[in-house]
Amino acid sequence: MSGHGDPIPMTSRKGGALRGVAEVPGDKSISHRALILGALSVGRTEITGLLEGQDVLDTAKAMRAFGATVTQHGPGAWWVEGVGVGGFAEPDHVIDCGNSGTGVRLIMGCMATSPITATFTGDASLRKRPMGRVTDPIALFGAQSYGRAGGRLPMTIVGAAEPVPVSYTTPMASAQVKSAVLLAGLNAPGQTVVIEKTPTRDHTERMLRGFGAEITVEDTAEGHKITLQGQPELKAQTVAVPRDPSSAAFPVCAALLVPGSDILVPGVSQNPTRNGLFLTLKEMGADIEFLNEREEGGEPVADLRVRYSELHGITVPAERAAAQIDEYPVLSVVAACATGTTIMPGVHELRVKESDRIDAMARGLEACGVRIEEDEDTLIVHGMGPGNVPGGATCATHIDHRIAMSFLVLGLASQQPISVDDGSPIATSFPVFEDLMAGLGATIERGVA
Numbered sequence: 241m242s243g244h245g246d247p248i249p250m251t252s253r254k255g256g257a258l259r260g261v262a263e264v265p266g267d268k269s270i271s272h273r274a275l276i277l278g279a280l281s282v283g284r285t286e287i288t289g290l291l292e293g294q295d296v297l298d299t300a301k302a303m304r305a306f307g308a309t310v311t312q313h314g315p316g317a318w319w320v321e322g323v324g325v326g327g328f329a330e331p332d333h334v335i336d337c338g339n340s341g342t343g344v345r346l347i348m349g350c351m352a353t354s355p356i357t358a359t360f361t362g363d364a365s366l367r368k369r370p371m372g373r374v375t376d377p378i379a380l381f382g383a384q385s386y387g388r389a390g391g392r393l394p395m396t397i398v399g400a401a402e403p404v405p406v407s408y409t410t411p412m413a414s415a416q417v418k419s420a421v422l423l424a425g426l427n428a429p430g431q432t433v434v435i436e437k438t439p440t441r442d443h444t445e446r447m448l449r450g451f452g453a454e455i456t457v458e459d460t461a462e463g464h465k466i467t468l469q470g471q472p473e474l475k476a477q478t479v480a481v482p483r484d485p486s487s488a489a490f491p492v493c494a495a496l497l498v499p500g501s502d503i504l505v506p507g508v509s510q511n512p513t514r515n516g517l518f519l520t521l522k523e524m525g526a527d528i529e530f531l532n533e534r535e536e537g538g539e540p541v542a543d544l545r546v547r548y549s550e551l552h553g554i555t556v557p558a559e560r561a562a563a564q565i566d567e568y569p570v571l572s573v574v575a576a577c578a579t580g581t582t583i584m585p586g587v588h589e590l591r592v593k594e595s596d597r598i599d600a601m602a603r604g605l606e607a608c609g610v611r612i613e614e615d616e617d618t619l620i621v622h623g624m625g626p627g628n629v630p631g632g633a634t635c636a637t638h639i640d641h642r643i644a645m646s647f648l649v650l651g652l653a654s655q656q657p658i659s660v661d662d663g664s665p666i667a668t669s670f671p672v673f674e675d676l677m678a679g680l681g682a683t684i685e686r687g688v689a
């Protein structure tokens with residue numbers, strides 16, 4: 241069964257200003273989808289800028305297990321020879337999605353309406369995460385699932401031999417659930433409808449349209465409504481993956497917190513379903529310029545120029561949660577260094593990510609000398625002002641890349657160094673994190689202080 245290797249303790253400490261250009265890797269959400277839609281298309285999909293993080297590599301492996309030919313032709317350059325909608329073969333081994341909720345949930349969706357059976361597992365973090373949010377809607381198409389108590393992995397899905405189309409209102413704001421339903425709907429006859437109360441990241445919709453599916457999106461009294469015409473022939477595409485705003489968040493926040501910093505982060509997706517953090521940081525007083533705004537790979541992108549800023553706490557609008565859901569850990573670090581209190585409501589989904597991110601951030605921030613308050617759905621950070629966070633702790637990362645990177649950013653701005661017990665999960669989403677941060681002048685080393 242999947243593990244995540246030996247723990248790699250890491251430590252960051254205060255140093256000089258951060259300077260230079262931070263070229264963050266490709267977007268993780270779009271990378272998963274490029275491989276999956278390529279596998280469901282007819283012809284050869286050519287991808288550039290693919291994130292070669294472990295989460296995405298596990299999805300590439302899974303697509304091979306379902307019959308697609310997936311090959312790497314250079315750094316970030318991948319080809320997928322697809323099998324077409326309804327063409328998935330039955331895998332002859334267990335599909336191990338490692339640490340990736342997106343990978344496992346989207347793949348369960350896209351095999352659920354084919355007459356095949358597949359068994360899924362993942363690492364110790366993924367095996368704790370709820371899969372009922374996907375097995376409930378795919379049951380409506382006719383798929384069956386057999387997992388551990390609480391809808392946990394390992395889990396076997398028996399795809400529907402004669403799928404029926406579904407109309408489904410997502411009970412939580414989740415692009416993974418929405419996407420799983422849409423991908424299942426691809427091989428069902430007729431129209432599959434997904435309604436979401438709060439719009440979430442829309443890469444699946446954008447990319448399905450790009451691959452030739454008939455898909456409409458409208459705002460209705462019931463919510464944001466997506467209608468997909470089933471059984472399209474998806475045609476192979478060229479996909480240029482833009483840089484990941486969720487990875488850009490780490491150098492951006494580090495530059496805001498380290499005095500004298502001035503960095504450029506080029507080509508970062510500014511998709512409005514993903515750019516919540518940048519709006520929040522601006523409201524906190526951040527000096528971020530959005531330069532050279534343009535379209536790349538079907539997504540709005542900009543070059544971000546970021547300079548050190550003295551920030552103040554705010555109340556983050558709850559309705560913005562979906563557009564910055566993965567950025568709350570690093571936002572809570574920024575909040576700790578700001579003056580005044582930052583209130584983050586509407587964040588209960590953080591409790592079912594790679595770790596319980598409210599708990600992981602709360603305990604680690606407390607260990608670093610920051611006062612926090614939390615309830616099921618809210619995190620409140622009492623900022624200490626620039627340069628005033630004591631630090632000097634080792635924080636537990638719970639096999640969660642974003643928790644690891646967030647505390648390493650805090651260590652660059654705290655009085656004493658900060659260690660994390662295990663930085664190895666960083667490789668799931670941001671394999672070049674250490675080199676990229678070192679290139680900006682940050683001091684992040686392996687080992688405990």
Ligand SMILES: O=C(O)C1=C[C@@H](OP(=O)(O)O)[C@@H](O)[C@H](O)C1
Nearest residue numbers: 269342413414415416417565566
């Ligand atoms: O669809 C996606 O690519 C993702 C959706 C989000 O998860 P949820 O759907 O659980 O909110 C996000 O946290 C994850 O990193 C990527």
Ligand SMILES: C=C(OP(=O)(O)O)C(=O)O
Nearest residue numbers: 339340341342343566593
């Ligand atoms: C939540 C995340 O990913 P996933 O759900 O795909 O594991 C993330 O990358 O922050």
